[in-house]
Amino acid sequence: MKITVLQGSPHKNGSSNLLANEFIKGAKENGHSIEVLDVAHMNMHPCLGCGHCGMNGECVYKDDNQTIRDILLSSDMVVFVTPIYYFGMSAQLKMVVDRFYSYTMKLSDKHLKAVLITAAWDNNEDVMPYCAKHYEKLCRYMNFENCGMILGTGCGSPEMTKTSVHMQEAYQLGKSV
């Protein structure tokens, strides 16, 4: 299976990417091929909502969205990796999701498998449900098969994350796909 990992954090060596690396380690051990896209550092623009693409055509922007699109359309699984920013995904990752608009039909026809990996500072039950619900709805809308979520509470820094239970959870999820 070809797995594409979309890293949505400005911190290249941050908490969400640490968890993603554990997932990748497990998935690689299972023989899957992994492509990592550091979308937070790619040349991306937010969707203009201009409607030029008609949800199934060329976007007016000629930026890295074309690369992301081509890679996702040749993948079997997408992994969304993000820090929690005000109870949702980062703007960097949301920009990629919004730009699905120009290839929504092609992407939903793929029936991709999907995973969510998040990291947040707080460690209580009121941190993650909002991002998780959004992701679950996105999966239903885009015909993605939700294969699991790593909801990294108490992962506010790489030091906190390395000693959290979520590292092992992420590895196990990688091994399970």
Ligand SMILES: Cc1cc2nc3c(=O)[nH]c(=O)nc-3n(C[C@H](O)[C@H](O)[C@H](O)COP(=O)(O)O)c2cc1C
């Ligand atoms: C703009 C911003 C918003 C944040 N919002 C939240 C939040 O709502 N809840 C929370 O627990 N942590 C919040 N945090 C903390 C980050 O989620 C946390 O530090 C996380 O580990 C960062 O992951 P990263 O290293 O992968 O970027 C926020 C941080 C920033 C910079």
